[in-house]
Amino acid sequence: MNIQDTEITLVNNQKYHTFAFNGQVPAPLIYADEGDDITVVVNNLTAMNHTIHWHGLFQKNNWKMDGVPGVTQEAIKPGESFTYHFKAEPAGTLWYHCHVNTNEHVDLRGMWGPLIIRPKHPTALEKTVTKDFILMLSEWDSKWADKPGSGGLPTDQPDYFTINGKSYPEVQPIRIKEGDVVRIRLIGTGDKVHSIHIHGHDFLIAFKDGQPLKSPIVADTVLIGPGERYDLIFKADNPGRWMVHDHIESHTVNGNQPMGGIMTVIEYEGIPNDPWYELGDHKFVPNFYYEESLKKGPGFYNADVFHGKVIE
Amino acid sequence: MNIQDTEITLVNNQKYHTFAFNGQVPAPLIYADEGDDITVVVNNLTAMNHTIHWHGLFQKNNWKMDGVPGVTQEAIKPGESFTYHFKAEPAGTLWYHCHVNTNEHVDLRGMWGPLIIRPKHPTALEKTVTKDFILMLSEWDSKWADKPGSGGLPTDQPDYFTINGKSYPEVQPIRIKEGDVVRIRLIGTGDKVHSIHIHGHDFLIAFKDGQPLKSPIVADTVLIGPGERYDLIFKADNPGRWMVHDHIESHTVNGNQPMGGIMTVIEYEGIPNDPWYELGDHKFVPNFYYEESLKKGPGFYNADVFHGKVIE
Amino acid sequence: MNIQDTEITLVNNQKYHTFAFNGQVPAPLIYADEGDDITVVVNNLTAMNHTIHWHGLFQKNNWKMDGVPGVTQEAIKPGESFTYHFKAEPAGTLWYHCHVNTNEHVDLRGMWGPLIIRPKHPTALEKTVTKDFILMLSEWDSKWADKPGSGGLPTDQPDYFTINGKSYPEVQPIRIKEGDVVRIRLIGTGDKVHSIHIHGHDFLIAFKDGQPLKSPIVADTVLIGPGERYDLIFKADNPGRWMVHDHIESHTVNGNQPMGGIMTVIEYEGIPNDPWYELGDHKFVPNFYYEESLKKGPGFYNADVFHGKVIE
Numbered sequence: 001m002n003i004q005d006t007e008i009t010l011v012n013n014q015k016y017h018t019f020a021f022n023g024q025v026p027a028p029l030i031y032a033d034e035g036d037d038i039t040v041v042v043n044n045l046t047a048m049n050h051t052i053h054w055h056g057l058f059q060k061n062n063w064k065m066d067g068v069p070g071v072t073q074e075a076i077k078p079g080e081s082f083t084y085h086f087k088a089e090p091a092g093t094l095w096y097h098c099h100v101n102t103n104e105h106v107d108l109r110g111m112w113g114p115l116i117i118r119p120k121h122p123t124a125l126e127k128t129v130t131k132d133f134i135l136m137l138s139e140w141d142s143k144w145a146d147k148p149g150s151g152g153l154p155t156d157q158p159d160y161f162t163i164n165g166k167s168y169p170e171v172q173p174i175r176i177k178e179g180d181v182v183r184i185r186l187i188g189t190g191d192k193v194h195s196i197h198i199h200g201h202d203f204l205i206a207f208k209d210g211q212p213l214k215s216p217i218v219a220d221t222v223l224i225g226p227g228e229r230y231d232l233i234f235k236a237d238n239p240g241r242w243m244v245h246d247h248i249e250s251h252t253v254n255g256n257q258p259m260g261g262i263m264t265v266i267e268y269e270g271i272p273n274d275p276w277y278e279l280g281d282h283k284f285v286p287n288f289y290y291e292e293s294l295k296k297g298p299g300f301y302n303a304d305v306f307h308g309k310v311i312e
Numbered sequence: 313m314n315i316q317d318t319e320i321t322l323v324n325n326q327k328y329h330t331f332a333f334n335g336q337v338p339a340p341l342i343y344a345d346e347g348d349d350i351t352v353v354v355n356n357l358t359a360m361n362h363t364i365h366w367h368g369l370f371q372k373n374n375w376k377m378d379g380v381p382g383v384t385q386e387a388i389k390p391g392e393s394f395t396y397h398f399k400a401e402p403a404g405t406l407w408y409h410c411h412v413n414t415n416e417h418v419d420l421r422g423m424w425g426p427l428i429i430r431p432k433h434p435t436a437l438e439k440t441v442t443k444d445f446i447l448m449l450s451e452w453d454s455k456w457a458d459k460p461g462s463g464g465l466p467t468d469q470p471d472y473f474t475i476n477g478k479s480y481p482e483v484q485p486i487r488i489k490e491g492d493v494v495r496i497r498l499i500g501t502g503d504k505v506h507s508i509h510i511h512g513h514d515f516l517i518a519f520k521d522g523q524p525l526k527s528p529i530v531a532d533t534v535l536i537g538p539g540e541r542y543d544l545i546f547k548a549d550n551p552g553r554w555m556v557h558d559h560i561e562s563h564t565v566n567g568n569q570p571m572g573g574i575m576t577v578i579e580y581e582g583i584p585n586d587p588w589y590e591l592g593d594h595k596f597v598p599n600f601y602y603e604e605s606l607k608k609g610p611g612f613y614n615a616d617v618f619h620g621k622v623i624e
Numbered sequence: 625m626n627i628q629d630t631e632i633t634l635v636n637n638q639k640y641h642t643f644a645f646n647g648q649v650p651a652p653l654i655y656a657d658e659g660d661d662i663t664v665v666v667n668n669l670t671a672m673n674h675t676i677h678w679h680g681l682f683q684k685n686n687w688k689m690d691g692v693p694g695v696t697q698e699a700i701k702p703g704e705s706f707t708y709h710f711k712a713e714p715a716g717t718l719w720y721h722c723h724v725n726t727n728e729h730v731d732l733r734g735m736w737g738p739l740i741i742r743p744k745h746p747t748a749l750e751k752t753v754t755k756d757f758i759l760m761l762s763e764w765d766s767k768w769a770d771k772p773g774s775g776g777l778p779t780d781q782p783d784y785f786t787i788n789g790k791s792y793p794e795v796q797p798i799r800i801k802e803g804d805v806v807r808i809r810l811i812g813t814g815d816k817v818h819s820i821h822i823h824g825h826d827f828l829i830a831f832k833d834g835q836p837l838k839s840p841i842v843a844d845t846v847l848i849g850p851g852e853r854y855d856l857i858f859k860a861d862n863p864g865r866w867m868v869h870d871h872i873e874s875h876t877v878n879g880n881q882p883m884g885g886i887m888t889v890i891e892y893e894g895i896p897n898d899p900w901y902e903l904g905d906h907k908f909v910p911n912f913y914y915e916e917s918l919k920k921g922p923g924f925y926n927a928d929v930f931h932g933k934v935i936e
Contacts, residue, residue: 063864150397195537225819227871247539507849535849550685559851
């Protein structure tokens with residue numbers, strides 16, 4: 001996996017200089033079976049130091065693979081490589097990210113991706129899931145967009161807000177059909193708390209940080225902090241078009257334009273278009289939420305849709 | 313229900329231009345029985361577009377009544393009307409709010425009110441409740457007070473903080489008596505997280521988003537995000553005067569004056585006044601937390617106490 | 625206990641003017657048995673009004689000892705004293721803090737300390753604990769460092785972030801050994817939410833606000849708001865060096881320098897040093913997390929490590 005200076009576009013003309021893994025934001029999906037032995041070779045093609053921390057992994061008897069500069073390893077310098085070996089344990093919704101200058105590299109430079117580990121012994125509930133989606137939530141302060149090596153200060157005031165690196169309306173709808181059992185894996189990858197609300201359905205907060213809740217919580221809104229993961233599961237029993245959005249309403253803007261940011265729409269199959277539907281003419285790009293990759297089973301998934309323009 | 317340009321007063325001389333429902337902030341209480349069919353005719357008397365989203369309602373087979381502009385309906389234009397029909401389902405603590413330019417209309421223009429649905433099959437715990445209060449939590453940035461059509465940006469820094477549209481000490485105390493079983497329905501209607509602490513009592517976090525928790529949580533502080541609702545229930549077994557306040561202490565100011573904002577006092581019946589008690593001379597206005605309306609049972613409740621000055 | 629103008633150092637040369645209890649930030653540990661009768665004499669040696677609120681105590685039939693100025697007592701004026709009597713009830717992780725101008729005194733002037741009450745009937749899980757640590761989380765805005773009587777406004781932008789009053793790398797490591805059962809008592813004493821992540825272990829969120837959760841939650845990250853307490857318990861089964869840090873990455877800076885703030889390292893006994901380990905040459909000061917005092921049992925614990933320079 002290469003770390004590369006990469007320009008991505010959040011929405012409209014808002015570009016951002018990132019240090020993307022394989023030129024992608026989010027980084028490639030790593031999807032493994034519980035207990036798999038995994039090797040990842042990382043080549044640092046940027047001018048900054050980096051590492052990779054595998055957030056949520058136990059790293060049993062393997063702490064020098066935890067990816068923290070100055071604590072578990074020396075940082076990977078520009079032009080250098082490092083090889084991570086680890087066991088895929090525990091199962092669940094994990095993620096990975098750089099652990100050097102995290103306030104900039106994680107918060108503003110797109111250095112994160114999903115790490116999903118399929119359990120040997122799934123819960124009864126998760127066995128019923130028919131559609132599985134990953135949503136990574138982030139914020140961006142436009143004043144640092146073209147200033148790599150700067151930013152991520154406590155005084156920052158992010159003005160762009162994304163799901164999987166894109167803001168509404170340039171995200172994709174979540175397409176399901178009546179009868180589906182839907183799993184939404186939320187991952188807090190940024191610096192802010194988000195309060196995610198789904199219209200028209202109560203959901204079960206079924207997993208936190210990859211682990212099943214002993215006592216799942218029925219809700220229509222879930223507060224998620226940086227580093228946390230919540231897996232929401234609900235029965236698709238209510239055909240229509242339903243918003244999914246951050247109820248921190250200042251996160252539903254693009255710069256100073258309202259009705260953008262962290263919003264998308266659940267579209268049930270068979271609902272006719274309406275002339276006033278904002279995403280009615282939207283070009284649909286499947287797998288934006290990794291739903292097709294997750295269906296295929298374990299593997300390493302690069303994704304065209306998340307590729308930016310690599311800066312040579 | 314009319315949407316009207318309305319000037320309200322948060323505290324002292326801090327006025328705010330709102331787009332209030334029936335000239336009230338919070339908007340009228342809609343209190344229904346589970347399963348009721350409800351019709352609400354909305355007349356937009358302002359110069360901006362609006363809709364109403366009924367937050368938490370299932371809207372089963374009724375998605376075009378969900379109130380999202382460009383997704384479930386066209387916005388209601390100035391001078392136009394729209395009629396919402398829906399079934400009161402599920403039971404619990406819900407709310408309603410505009411879904412147009414939510415970063416301004418919900419966060420700064422007071423377009424929200426409570427929607428309480430009485431369950432057909434209440435839990436054993438809620439059957440014991442003797443006093444029922446609704447607290448809607450909001451923030452306001454004074455620089456947009458007289459600039460309708462502006463504000464609600466991610467760079468905003470709210471400097472006023474209210475319960476049901478009023479800041480301490482212009483809120484009302486919560487009056488109870490020993491032996492009461494008290495229910496406090498918290499509704500996060502703004503843009504910020506709040507950390508609500510009650511003195512002198514542990515409470516049960518009994519309901520989230522209107523639904524009973526299978527495993528209620530004992531606590532003295534609860535973190536609530538925008539869009540979330542928590543119903544707290546406790547036994548009134550400790551006569552005295554007890555603070556209820558946001559433990560995010562910068563939310564307990566009025567502008568730059570300390571000891572304001574999101575604070576109130578639980579007053580037990582029979583506690584004698586003290587000369588130094590800040591609310592000792594306070595004119596008591598019952599029903600500020602809808603406790604009298606909730607006692608009367610289902611209905612549509614306008615409230616004088618929340619009326620602002622309608623701007624013609 | 626004396627309230628004294630005291631200069632402390634957060635990290636590097638960042639000093640801060642506090643109104644410290646006994647010249648210490650955090651304030652002395654009060655560790656009691658459930659049901660103990662406690663008397664605390666408070667002498668206000670500063671030029672400002674103060675009180676002490678005992679956060680989480682029931683204060684049954686004792687509300688005038690709750691420490692809220694203008695509600696339960698008159699503020700303690702400069703040069704005056706006040707005596708608090710109360711019963712140590714309920715058991716658990718509590719804390720105490722000033723309740724005058726809390727937005728400044730609690731958020732910026734270090735007026736808080738831990739109050740731990742040992743239960744008569746501990747849970748089976750807590751009986752297994754072998755190492756017990758207290759971590760109090762705070763933020764500081766450097767622009768008010770030398771301006772006592774000012775600050776704590778909603779527009780503040782804190783730029784220093786501390787555990788027990790110190791920022792990384794000037795905190796202490798958390799030293800444990802394989803086989804320990806570790807309890808981490810998190811206390812949110814400031815104005816911000818924190819998202820605390822522990823590497824290499826899942827933990828049980830076992831207690832909230834001092835009370836055991838009926839259904840403990842397995843997690844690797846916990847979101848904690850101001851005033852809340854979470855007790856995390858985990859088995860030390862994975863020797864190594866493991867980060868503990870706020871995943872709100874902008875809280876892991878010192879001013880504008882990355883990799884500081886709310887971070888520390890769990891060090892297992894027997895792990896050899898590495899030349900690149902940032903805390904490898906660190907002078908170890910035991911009891912920074914009160915682990916030695918907690919082992920000794922109930923008492924009132926002043927701590928040299930938290931002493932600042934008293935300003936005469």
